[in-house]
Amino acid sequence: MLKHQVMKNKIHYIYLIAFLFIGFSAVSAQENAVELTPKQKALLQAQKEQLKKNRAVFIASLTEAQINIIKSKRLSQVEQKRALLASLTDRQKLILARNQEALKRRTDAFRSTLSPQQKQRLRHLLNVRNSLLDRELVRERIQDLRRR
Numbered sequence: 100m101l102k103h104q105v106m107k108n109k110i111h112y113i114y115l116i117a118f119l120f121i122g123f124s125a126v127s128a129q130e131n132a133v134e135l136t137p138k139q140k141a142l143l144q145a146q147k148e149q150l151k152k153n154r155a156v157f158i159a160s161l162t163e164a165q166i167n168i169i170k171s172k173r174l175s176q177v178e179q180k181r182a183l184l185a186s187l188t189d190r191q192k193l194i195l196a197r198n199q200e201a202l203k204r205r206t207d208a209f210r211s212t213l214s215p216q217q218k219q220r221l222r223h224l225l226n227v228r229n230s231l232l233d234r235e236l237v238r239e240r241i242q243d244l245r246r247r
Contacts, residue, residue, distance in 0.1 A: 133220045139212050146205045153198040160191050 135143070161169075168174070168182045187195070213221070 133217050133224065135217075136212070139209065142205070142209045142212065146202075146209065149201065149205065153194075153201070157191065157194050157198065160188075160194060162186075 165183060165186050168179055168186065171179060174182065210218075
């Protein structure tokens with residue numbers, strides 16, 4: 100019983116430290132925000148709109164069974180993705196492939212407009228975001244193990 104309580108306290112301290120670190124990281128990331136030109140903002144907006152359209156086309160192509168896979172609470176996200184990918188028709192796979200190619204072209208076009216300073220700031224922001232995502236994954240795994 101005592102061992103369990105000590106372990107529980109350690110986990111609470113780890114969460115507290117992680118929370119504080121994440122908060123400080125988020126503040127410093129906001130301070131390093133990338134200044135974009137109007138042209139770059141327009142490119143990003145156009146990319147965002149196209150992504151929405153492509154997503155809507157793909158979602159409209161889903162069958163009832165595929166929608167049930169996505170909504171399933173019994174499957175983890177990884178299992179959902181595997182099951183959905185296994186159930187895709189050739190037409191749906193083609194839609195996804197075309198969407199990915201178009202996204203890559205638009206992303207490359209946006210990258211070509213960035214200055215070296217903007218690229219450096221973006222790399223820094225992506226590193227911060229990725230480290231936060233890694234911490235979130237660890238937290239989710241710990242919670243999952245506790246549930247078992």
